[in-house]
Amino acid sequence: MEEQNAPYHFARILVPLDGSACAESALPPALAIARAMEAELVLFRVAQPIPRTRALIEMADVYNEVVAAAYREAESYLEDLKARLPYTRITIEHEPVETGVARQILDYCTSHGVDLVVLSSHGYSGVRRWTHGSVAEKLMNGACCATLMIRCLQGPDPM
Secondary structure, X not given: OOOOXXXXXXXXXXXXXXXXXXXXXXXXXXXXXXXXXXXXXXXXXXXXXXXXXXHHHHOHHHHHHHHHHHHHHHHHHHHHHHHHOOOOOXXXXXXXXXXXXXXXXXXXXXXXXXXXXXXXXXXXXXHHHHHHOOHHHHHHHHOOOEEEEEEOOOOOOOO
């Protein structure tokens, strides 16, 4: 087997976060890789307001405020997290959900030159994965860059 001449180098590492402790479990390995490669670490969150219902369609001002509040919450969460992390090359990004969470993350990776995505997964299977969706699986199968999956060993967040 031939040795590769050029080792992997990651300049921009993305960590998708949803506010849960499980998602944040991807931060220690992402930080270790970012430090070793002097890479930019991007903390990313898709702001998810409540779904638009018929009643909210009729109250556009109320719905717009709900969307704005979700966006502010995402920014506040990421700023607080950034302030607690012992690394200086951190960028935060948040976007409103428009095409689904996984699609938003995939599109961001493609359009912003992400080299590595580090994310966590509960590792659900069967019906439980189907009912909870699998953003992690969609990212693993659809990302235009390398992905590192961190298994979340804690129980699901109570919600």
